Amino acid sequence: MxxxxxxxxxxxxxxxxVNEPYFREAEHEFAQLLASFETENKINQELLKVELRNLELYGYGVKGFVLSMMESALELSNNSITPNEVGKILEIGKAMLKKPxxxxxxxxxxxxxxxxxxxxxxxxxxxxxxxxxxxxxxxxxxxxxxxxxxxxxxxxxxxxxxxxxxxxxxxxxxxxxxxxxxxxxxxxxxxxxxxxxxxxxxxxxxxxxxxxxxxxxxxxxxxxxxxxxx
Structure with missing residues (x-):
């Protein structure tokens, strides 16, 4: 053949x-960070919607994923997330980029x-x-x-x-x-x-x-x- x-x-x-499991781990951390606003399932659903909406702008990869997490956090929190929480989202992304x-x-x-x-x-x-x-x-x-x-x-x-x-x-x-x-x-x-x-x-x-x-x-x-x- x-x-x-x-x-x-x-x-x-x-x-x-290995790659995709790191994204699932990051999604879980992100959902825990926003647990006071929504359930993990709902947060994951909304994050996916934002990711797909942004693909044309950001393409694929960790950096676009981080920007989508930031956007989702603003939407889910009604723009009330704190600078500390923004920093934690950035740390999730940096940790992904440093994975072995x-x-x-x-x-x-x-x-x-x-x-x-x-x-x-x-x-x-x-x-x-x-x-x-x-x-x-x-x-x-x-x-x-x-x-x-x-x-x-x-x-x-x-x-x-x-x-x-x-x-x-x-x-x-x-x-x-x-x-x-x-x-x-x-x-x-x-x-x-x-x-x-x-x-x-x-x-x-x-x-x-x-x-x-x-x-x-x-x-x-x-x-x-x-x-x-x-």
């Missing part, structure tokens, strides 16, 4: 290393095995500075020929990337944990995709079961299983 591959692209967050990089099981084994055979790249979303920091701290940079931090992961973005790499869609394979961002856009391009599910998924990345009917992609239980196909 993958005989003509030239480039293999890896998503970064929750494919190479925890590689997922099998990542280095997979990259070490594949790098002599294929051109490996990272194709990820998020804040450029933060993703560069995580890649540097991960110790994985030497395995990759190219790093692409995308503002969005839609069909048009992947088409542009594949054209830039000067390969055909059939010669490109994307590996990631998000069906919405890492799999379906590649299927639409008649390219290749392998889904590696992660136990925590942001609500914005969830898809309907009907969106997956008759879609041609593989799913594996963990990253090392992709070596059975490559």
């Amino acid at each position: 993958y005989k003509n591959l030239k480039v293999i692209a890896f998503d970064a967050d929750d494919t190479l290393w 990089i925890e590689l997922l099981n099998g990542v280095e084994e997979v990259l070490k095995t594949l790098s002599p055979k294929y051109r490996l790249i990272v194709a990820t979303k998020g804040d450029l500075l933060d993703q560069e920091r995580k890649l540097e701290k991960s110790g994985l940079l030497s395995y990759f020929d190219h790093i692409e931090v995308l503002s969005e992961k839609k069909q048009v973005n992947y088409k542009r990337l594949i054209d830039f790499l000067d390969v055909k869609p059939s010669e490109f394979l994307m590996i990631g944990n998000s069906l919405k961002s890492d799999i379906l856009p590649l299927v639409a391009l008649n390219s290749n995709a392998i889904h590696v599910p992660y136990h925590t998924t942001w609500a914005h990345e969830e898809v309907k079961r009907s969106d997956l009917v008759n879609k041609n992609y593989k799913t594996v239980n963990n990253l090392t299983e992709i070596l059975d196909f490559l």
Whole structure:
């Protein structure tokens, strides 16, 4: 199935290393901070609404998340949060940016095995500075020929990337944990995709079961299983 591959692209967050659980922890801390105004469930719902509303302005990543927390706090408190509480929100964000990089099981084994055979790249979303920091701290940079931090992961973005790499869609394979961002856009391009599910998924990345009917992609239980196909 993958005989003509030239480039293999890896998503970064929750494919190479842990990321989404840190956002869930931050949401919990944020909800505790605002517990006098609303329930945790309601706070989480309102924060998600603000995040989605702000994606076009801030994009993805911790910094946009912090700005959305600030906006949500003002809305939920009717503009009554204190400077001390603002400071605590900023500290939640700074703590997220300082988190250690925890590689997922099998990542280095997979990259070490594949790098002599294929051109490996990272194709990820998020804040450029933060993703560069995580890649540097991960110790994985030497395995990759190219790093692409995308503002969005839609069909048009992947088409542009594949054209830039000067390969055909059939010669490109994307590996990631998000069906919405890492799999379906590649299927639409008649390219290749392998889904590696992660136990925590942001609500914005969830898809309907009907969106997956008759879609041609593989799913594996963990990253090392992709070596059975490559």
